[in-house]
Amino acid sequence: MEIKKHWWKIVCMLLLFYTIMAGFLIEVPRMPILNETIRNLFFHVTMWFSMIVLLLISVINSIRYLSSQNQSHDITASEAVNTGVFFGILGLLTGSVWARYTWGAWWTNDAQLNGAAVTMLAYLAYIVLRNSIEEEQKKARISAVYNIFAFVMMLVFIGVLPRMTDSLHPGKGGNPGFNTYDMDSQLRMVFYPALIGFILLGIWIMQLKIRLKKIENSKQNEATHC
Amino acid sequence: MLLKEIKYLLWQELKLENRQRFAFNGILLYVISTVYVVYISTKGDTQPQTWVSLFWLIMLFASANALQKSFVRENSNRYLYLYTLSSPQGVIISKIIYNGMLTGVVSLLTWLVYSVLMGDAVSNKWLFLCSLWLGNTGIASLFTFISSISSKSSQNSTLVAVLGFPVLLPLLLTLIRLCNASVMGVSVADAQNYLYVLLALTVIIWAMAYLLFPYLWRE
Numbered sequence: 042m043e044i045k046k047h048w049w050k051i052v053c054m055l056l057l058f059y060t061i062m063a064g065f066l067i068e069v070p071r072m073p074i075l076n077e078t079i080r081n082l083f084f085h086v087t088m089w090f091s092m093i094v095l096l097l098i099s100v101i102n103s104i105r106y107l108s109s110q111n112q113s114h115d116i117t118a119s120e121a122v123n124t125g126v127f128f129g130i131l132g133l134l135t136g137s138v139w140a141r142y143t144w145g146a147w148w149t150n151d152a153q154l155n156g157a158a159v160t161m162l163a164y165l166a167y168i169v170l171r172n173s174i175e176e177e178q179k180k181a182r183i184s185a186v187y188n189i190f191a192f193v194m195m196l197v198f199i200g201v202l203p204r205m206t207d208s209l210h211p212g213k214g215g216n217p218g219f220n221t222y223d224m225d226s227q228l229r230m231v232f233y234p235a236l237i238g239f240i241l242l243g244i245w246i247m248q249l250k251i252r253l254k255k256i257e258n259s260k261q262n263e264a265t266h267c
Numbered sequence: 268m269l270l271k272e273i274k275y276l277l278w279q280e281l282k283l284e285n286r287q288r289f290a291f292n293g294i295l296l297y298v299i300s301t302v303y304v305v306y307i308s309t310k311g312d313t314q315p316q317t318w319v320s321l322f323w324l325i326m327l328f329a330s331a332n333a334l335q336k337s338f339v340r341e342n343s344n345r346y347l348y349l350y351t352l353s354s355p356q357g358v359i360i361s362k363i364i365y366n367g368m369l370t371g372v373v374s375l376l377t378w379l380v381y382s383v384l385m386g387d388a389v390s391n392k393w394l395f396l397c398s399l400w401l402g403n404t405g406i407a408s409l410f411t412f413i414s415s416i417s418s419k420s421s422q423n424s425t426l427v428a429v430l431g432f433p434v435l436l437p438l439l440l441t442l443i444r445l446c447n448a449s450v451m452g453v454s455v456a457d458a459q460n461y462l463y464v465l466l467a468l469t470v471i472i473w474a475m476a477y478l479l480f481p482y483l484w485r486e
Contacts (some may be wrong), residue, residue, distance in 0.1 A: 054429065107482050120341065157439070159433050159437075163433035163434055166430045166433055168400070169426070169429055170416070170426065170430060174419065174420045179419065183419050183420070186416060186479045186483055189475070190412070191433070192435060192477060193471060194434040194471075195434075197471065
């Protein structure tokens with residue numbers, strides 16, 4: 042194992058260790074309502090960022106699949122979605138437990154929550170679509186098309202529409218909390234490393250899943266040849 | 268060249284529709300009976316906001332039902348023959364135009380039946396008509412594209428809803444806001460922003476359909 046190829050995994054581990062320790066131990070600004078739950082910034086918001094990065098990887102690979110018809114791009118695209126959906130579920134869980142204790146409800150009609158729900162539904166639909174087509178190449182092509190379409194619509198939904206309404210989220214609308222300007226430098230010292238750490242973790246999980254899938258595929262091919 | 272093709276394909280669609288008139292009548296009957304179910308269950312007494320959301324729910328399911336068959340309507344051998352002659356862009360554009368016209372007619376009739384039974388809540392008719400027309404064009408284009416995706420898989424009918432509804436939500440949310448504005452009597456100039464968003468969404472859907480459909484087409 043050469044260190045040159047795998048250094049980023051070590052970086053990922055170190056950053057996550059740092060995130061978990063510092064995330065629970067550092068002094069955080071005391072905000073009304075938020076109080077200590079402000080630490081959820083390190084574990085909830087980072088999930089969504091990782092998900093978006095994974096979905097971006099997926100859509101890029103879908104575009105590459107359509108232009109090259111190379112099966113390995115399709116495997117990357119689908120495993121990136123699977124990992125992204127996993128991160129999305131974690132984001133929903135951490136978010137809704139937090140919301141129960143700060144907003145008083147598990148789910149609210151908030152622009153960002155709607156965006157999250159739409160994203161999850163669209164990508165679960167992507168997985169259903171993949172399972173409903175038998176033939177490998179057809180499956181790859183059709184799901185790539187849907188992936189690109191869904192990604193663009195999702196960008197509109199989470200990028201454009203929330204700007205036209207207020208949000209309950211801290212730092213948005215008239216809510217107590219931080220925004221990009223008054224986010225404490227202490228918070229940033231953990232938030233940015235946490236962000237990079239979780240994104241790297243997502244990519245790492247995705248790579249492992251891709252390798253597993255490729256082994257499965259080659260085993261299946263051997264079985265059919267015998 | 269493309270224009271001629273679209274005109275020809277559109278003509279084919281209309282001829283086919285004329286031959287299978289029961290399909291259109293079926294959609295109309297579907298809409299009328301759904302409106303009646305809504306009328307019975309709400310006793311025709313609703314808040315304006317509920318009025319708007321029920322109207323769009325009916326429209327949504329009616330167009331999902333009407334358009335899910337748009338790529339499996341004809342005999343597949345005839346399709347193959349017809350479409351070896353024309354380009355995929357021509358096919359998707361003509362389908363979108365045709366389905367837009369179809370749902371346009373259906374939506375106007377739905378509005379008529381709905382406002383007769385449920386009372387007319389709209390105070391700015393022009394804004395409502397504008398959003399009805401723009402929204403229907405968007406919904407029709409989206410379902411046309413989605414049904415071309417789902418027609419390639421084995422379980423067609425459920426897949427249209429599963430694939431279509433999540434990506435439709437941005438459009439629907441804007442539409443419901445616009446219609447709420449029209450119910451409250453907001454002027455067209457004040458609701459301009461939402462109209463632009465609706466238009467932009469529709470154009471995005473067209474662009475995606477135009478670019479991506481050739482890949483679905485290649486068999």
